Amino acid sequence: MAHLEDARAALLAEGRQARERLAGLERDFASSVAAADAANADDEHDPEGATLAFERQHVAALIDAARDRLRQIQEALTRLDLGSYGRCSRCGGTIGAERLAVRPTASTCIGCAAGQPRAG
Ligand SMILES: [Zn+2]
Structure with missing residues (x-):
């Protein structure tokens, strides 16, 4: 892709x-x-x-x-x-393309990142 x-x-x-x-x-x-x-x-x-x-x-x-x-x-x-890549390491969900564009190293989706600020 x-x-x-x-x-x-x-x-x-x-x-x-x-x-x-x-x-x-x-x-x-x-x-x-x-x-x-x-x-x-x-x-x-x-x-x-x-x-x-x-x-x-x-x-x-x-x-x-x-x-x-x-x-x-x-x-x-x-x-x-x-x-x-692009899959949340916590919940297995998809990490939004917008989030990855801003933060290419994100390993968690925005929901999980919000739940655990240091995880993303
Ligand atoms: Zn998640």
Whole structure:
């Protein structure tokens, strides 16, 4: 079906973006670790150190989110390969095309997603 190929193209494009974003974040993280090490070496009570630690935590959270996103994209692509894409993983119902257009990685229909906000 044509819309499945559209979904695959969208997922692959999104996956590429997510990977680039993740790579950029990991570079940021590595440099913030290096900067924090340098700051600690100078003076461990340097207020700069606290800022850097906060930044590092923030970047780490963004990395987690990017990895999670990438995993969702991967799972959606797997569902496409298995032929279960577009079917709700909870109730087995059809996930609306509109929902998939907005959210190609959706694994639950809108009803189930509303019942369990973190499932979709
Ligand atoms: Zn459902």
